[in-house]
Amino acid sequence: MKILLSLTFVLLIISFFSDREKTVFGIKKGFKMFLGLLPTILNVLILVSIFLSLVPKETLIKLLGKNSGITGIMIAAVLGSIALIPMFITYPLAAILLKEGLSYRIVAVFITTLLMVGVLTLPIEIKFFGVKVSILRNVLSFIGAIIIGLIIGLFL
Amino acid sequence: MKKIILWISETEYILVILFGLFILISRIFNFAPSKIIQNNFWLFFVEMVTFLPFMFILIGLFDVWFPKEKVEKHIGKESGIKGTIWVILLAMLQAGPLYGAFPVAYLLWKKGCSIKNIFIYLGAFSTLKIPALTFEIGFLGLKFSLLRTLVTLPVFILIGYIMEFYLKNKNFEVKQP
Numbered sequence: 001m002k003i004l005l006s007l008t009f010v011l012l013i014i015s016f017f018s019d020r021e022k023t024v025f026g027i028k029k030g031f032k033m034f035l036g037l038l039p040t041i042l043n044v045l046i047l048v049s050i051f052l053s054l055v056p057k058e059t060l061i062k063l064l065g066k067n068s069g070i071t072g073i074m075i076a077a078v079l080g081s082i083a084l085i086p087m088f089i090t091y092p093l094a095a096i097l098l099k100e101g102l103s104y105r106i107v108a109v110f111i112t113t114l115l116m117v118g119v120l121t122l123p124i125e126i127k128f129f130g131v132k133v134s135i136l137r138n139v140l141s142f143i144g145a146i147i148i149g150l151i152i153g154l155f156l
Numbered sequence: 157m158k159k160i161i162l163w164i165s166e167t168e169y170i171l172v173i174l175f176g177l178f179i180l181i182s183r184i185f186n187f188a189p190s191k192i193i194q195n196n197f198w199l200f201f202v203e204m205v206t207f208l209p210f211m212f213i214l215i216g217l218f219d220v221w222f223p224k225e226k227v228e229k230h231i232g233k234e235s236g237i238k239g240t241i242w243v244i245l246l247a248m249l250q251a252g253p254l255y256g257a258f259p260v261a262y263l264l265w266k267k268g269c270s271i272k273n274i275f276i277y278l279g280a281f282s283t284l285k286i287p288a289l290t291f292e293i294g295f296l297g298l299k300f301s302l303l304r305t306l307v308t309l310p311v312f313i314l315i316g317y318i319m320e321f322y323l324k325n326k327n328f329e330v331k332q333p
Contacts, residue, residue, distance in 0.1 A: 005210055008213060026213070026216040029219055043168075043172070045197055045204070046175045049197035088291060091288075091291040098296070108300075127258075128262060129330060140315045144311040152304060
């Protein structure tokens with residue numbers, strides 16, 4: 001995180017001295033994005049805070065921790081496929097879940113299904129690609145996401 | 157008063173307002189479980205709100221300095237591995253949710269992009285966008301991000317090949333809704 005912050009500062013300075021107007025425009029653009037997402041960020045934080053205080057930590061770790069096995073992977077994969085969470089919130093949320101004791105494998109499966117599989121957006125996808133192709137893409141992505149999670153789990 | 161009610165009913169902050177009320181009421185009645193919720197929320201909030209504005213500045217800067225048009229020029233013309241590399245690069249420069257990629261997939265199709273590369277584009281778009289990668293590195297670490305990228309890349313390229321193999325002689329087309 002510190003590296004990223006220093007990187008932002010360095011790039012900001014370089015950008016500012018190369019093109020003042022562009023830099024101001026970029027900052028404005030980024031800030032607008034932030035403000036647009038702020039309500040969603042707060043809502044997710046509130047829901048996660050409530051959820052984590054209702055579900056005992058032991059239960060969470062038992063279901064989604066290091067020794068959760070195939071059940072945990074399936075829970076993460078199904079949740080990730082259905083949920084519609086903007087990516088800017090996905091990663092902070094994943095960091096919280098890792099701190100709560102979830103395994104990297106589970107978090108990786110959750111993130112990857114979240115990114116690649118979209119059950120709720122399937123109606124939109126079908127309009128572009130048709131029913132068969134859309135379902136095939138989602139099924140392949142679902143399987144792919146589980147494989148990705150398992151491989152990451154081997155290393156972390 | 158009417159204005160305030162109208163504003164509350166339309167605002168995206170409705171949950172935030174309710175949460176504030178909940179905390180206020182639990183303070184008054186000494187409702188114990190709300191303490192844990194509050195602690196959780198505050199912890200997450202401080203961590204995020206201190207970093208997020210900087211990340212968005214980084215993304216905003218990225219957006220003004222890397223114009224997508226330069227990459228877009230190459231799409232469709234190149235075939236083979238070069239074409240694949242260009243669609244992945246184009247996907248990495250985008251931002252937004254997956255359903256935002258479908259209209260672009262339609263444009264790629266119109267430009268003569270191969271079936272394989274259209275689905276590789278969707279895969280790269282969903283997993284390798286640079287704005288998302290900065291967030292991933294910031295919150296989950298470089299090691300995780302690098303590992304996930306390296307593992308994900310071959311998986312969605314394979315998905316692209318499978319889709320092309322399956323759809324080759326099936327009159328596949330991307331429609332504009």
